[in-house]
Amino acid sequence: MHRRDFSRFLCFGVVVLLINCSASENAEVVTCSGIVPMRHREDKISITDFGGVGDGVTLNTKAFREAIYRIEHLNRTGGTLLYIPSGEYLTGPFNLTSHMTLYFARGAVIKATVDVEQWPLVAPLPSYGRGRERPGGRYMSFIHGDGLHDIIITGENGTIDGQGDIWWNMWRQRTLEFTRPNLIELMNSRSIIISNITFKNSPFWNIHPVYCSDLVVNYVTILAPADSPNTDGIDPDSSSHVCIEDSYISTGDDLVAVKSGWDEYGIAYGHPSRDITIRRLTGSSPFAGIAVGSETSGGVENVLAEHINLFNMGVGIHLKTNIGRGGVIRNITVSDVYMVNARKGIKISGDVGDHPDENYNPNALPVLKDVIIKDVWGEKVQQPGLIKGLKNAPFTGICFFNISLGGATGRRNLPWQCSDVSGGAVQVSPLPCSELTSSQQIGACSSSF
Numbered sequence: 001m002h003r004r005d006f007s008r009f010l011c012f013g014v015v016v017l018l019i020n021c022s023a024s025e026n027a028e029v030v031t032c033s034g035i036v037p038m039r040h041r042e043d044k045i046s047i048t049d050f051g052g053v054g055d056g057v058t059l060n061t062k063a064f065r066e067a068i069y070r071i072e073h074l075n076r077t078g079g080t081l082l083y084i085p086s087g088e089y090l091t092g093p094f095n096l097t098s099h100m101t102l103y104f105a106r107g108a109v110i111k112a113t114v115d116v117e118q119w120p121l122v123a124p125l126p127s128y129g130r131g132r133e134r135p136g137g138r139y140m141s142f143i144h145g146d147g148l149h150d151i152i153i154t155g156e157n158g159t160i161d162g163q164g165d166i167w168w169n170m171w172r173q174r175t176l177e178f179t180r181p182n183l184i185e186l187m188n189s190r191s192i193i194i195s196n197i198t199f200k201n202s203p204f205w206n207i208h209p210v211y212c213s214d215l216v217v218n219y220v221t222i223l224a225p226a227d228s229p230n231t232d233g234i235d236p237d238s239s240s241h242v243c244i245e246d247s248y249i250s251t252g253d254d255l256v257a258v259k260s261g262w263d264e265y266g267i268a269y270g271h272p273s274r275d276i277t278i279r280r281l282t283g284s285s286p287f288a289g290i291a292v293g294s295e296t297s298g299g300v301e302n303v304l305a306e307h308i309n310l311f312n313m314g315v316g317i318h319l320k321t322n323i324g325r326g327g328v329i330r331n332i333t334v335s336d337v338y339m340v341n342a343r344k345g346i347k348i349s350g351d352v353g354d355h356p357d358e359n360y361n362p363n364a365l366p367v368l369k370d371v372i373i374k375d376v377w378g379e380k381v382q383q384p385g386l387i388k389g390l391k392n393a394p395f396t397g398i399c400f401f402n403i404s405l406g407g408a409t410g411r412r413n414l415p416w417q418c419s420d421v422s423g424g425a426v427q428v429s430p431l432p433c434s435e436l437t438s439s440q441q442i443g444a445c446s447s448s449f
């Protein structure tokens with residue numbers, strides 16, 4: 001039975017509860033989406049005014065670039081809405097501008113060209129020092145923005161289709177010259193809403209806000225095949241005040257991964273991710289549901305993830321970092337997670353490997369502390385927890401409360417495994433490792449529960 005149905009069942013069964021439950025059903029839904037106020041734009045233009053043709057074959061790059069050039073130079077108070085009517089608009093990548101809404105009518109699809117020649121290269125991110133998968137520059141994202149504010153991408157559940165196949169095949173065949181493009185990347189930007197839209201078949205990461213603040217992503221659907229490489233859902237990177245809610249993500253890599261730069265480049269750039277809320281997310285992936293890392297060299301703090309529903313997962317909750325990465329990961333709370341069918345419930349790892357080059361500093365150890373994971377319920381989870389701290393930088397203040405992760409039947413289930421970690425575990429089943437169950441350890445966590 002679904003948990004919500006279960007609470008209804010209780011409601012109808014018990015009169016006293018009925019009163020309580022109907023009161024709480026009327027209560028306001030908790031949301032962070034108010035951090036960016038919605039703006040309604042008086043001024044509207046349509047892509048068809050610029051020669052846009054939604055027949056799936058005409059290339060519309062010029063129409064998009066001209067429409068957005070017009071928005072930039074009209075410079076209307078209150079901004080301008082660019083309307084995409086129903087139809088399939090094939091286009092090359094394009095830049096957004098400030099004070100604009102990109103509005104997708106029902107049935108509107110913009111499709112990325114599969115002609116690699118039409119993808120300009122952009123400089124590596126300073127916090128990565130090189131492209132994430134190939135040295136040097138990287139392909140511009142399909143929808144791109146740098147130094148912008150007041151951006152809204154929304155509509156009636158239209159689609160942004162990255163046609164990622166050709167890129168995934170180049171990755172598989174090792175013929176990629178540069179790092180694959182993200183579907184959307186916004187850099188150095190603020191006041192952004194991405195809502196009521198579907199993202200499909202991204203070449204690489206789907207939504208990549210980097211050096212951004214005040215960003216809301218809600219009511220989005222993000223889809224890519226389970227075997228598509230590196231198709232992360234949403235990766236807030238060196239960004240703050242991010243609100244991700246009410247979304248469905250099913251891709252070939254982490255659903256949400258909070259990042260902040262890579263080894264010596266990320267340490268030098270020193271730009272953390274902080275104040276990130278992830279709430280009411282449902283999805284599936286062979287990798288992680290809620291992830292922090294592995295690129296966390298600028299630090300990650302104040303992350304809250306709650307009401308997360310995961311199925312057919314690699315790892316439910318994964319915090320990951322590495323030697324040479326530096327950075328402080330602290331104050332991470334994950335609660336109310338339901339998962340069914342996962343390889344691992346919770347994984348916290350200090351040795352995920354993968355350096356940008358040989359110049360990383362082996363003495364730059366990461367710090368990972370003050371993590372609360374509570375109210376987690378799972379079924380068919382092969383290993384409840386695997387925690388591998390670093391000998392010279394053990395993880396501290398790792399607190400688990402009210403966690404029940406049932407094993408898979410007829411399989412080789414593994415127990416909890418821990419090393420170089422301190423913290424506490426209360427009401428955790430199966431029984432966690434001794435590192436987390438001594439009484440003074442639990443004392444350190446008691447204020448968290």
Ligand SMILES: *[C@@H]1O[C@H](CO)[C@@H](O)[C@H](O)[C@H]1NC(C)=O
Pocket residue numbers: 072073075
């Ligand atoms: C847009 O208008 C504002 C004033 O309303 C002005 O400050 C700004 O420079 C203008 N931008 C452009 C690109 O013309």
Ligand SMILES: *[C@@H]1O[C@H](CO)[C@@H](O)[C@H](O)[C@H]1NC(C)=O
Pocket residue numbers: 093094095120144145146
């Ligand atoms: C996109 O904007 C950047 C500046 O942020 C500029 O360098 C680049 O030429 C633009 N690319 C396209 C395709 O318009």
Ligand SMILES: *[C@@H]1O[C@H](CO)[C@@H](O)[C@H](O)[C@H]1NC(C)=O
Pocket residue numbers: 157198221
């Ligand atoms: C939006 O479209 C996607 C893909 O077609 C679909 O899976 C999803 O259910 C739709 N969302 C809503 C709210 O209609």
Ligand SMILES: *[C@@H]1O[C@H](CO)[C@@H](O)[C@H](O)[C@H]1NC(C)=O
Pocket residue numbers: 038154155193195196219
């Ligand atoms: C997206 O849809 C939801 C649910 O219908 C609605 O509450 C929200 O305001 C919409 N978002 C935008 C930006 O219009």
Ligand SMILES: *[C@@H]1O[C@H](CO)[C@@H](O)[C@H](O)[C@H]1NC(C)=O
Pocket residue numbers: 301302303304331333
């Ligand atoms: C920890 O993060 C939460 C958000 O999850 C925030 O409300 C709280 O103030 C943070 N606490 C500290 C000590 O930074």
Ligand SMILES: *[C@@H]1O[C@H](CO)[C@@H](O)[C@H](O)[C@H]1NC(C)=O
Pocket residue numbers: 336337374375376377402
């Ligand atoms: C334990 O977690 C479950 C969700 O998995 C929640 O329904 C229950 O209320 C929690 N119990 C306590 C004592 O917090």
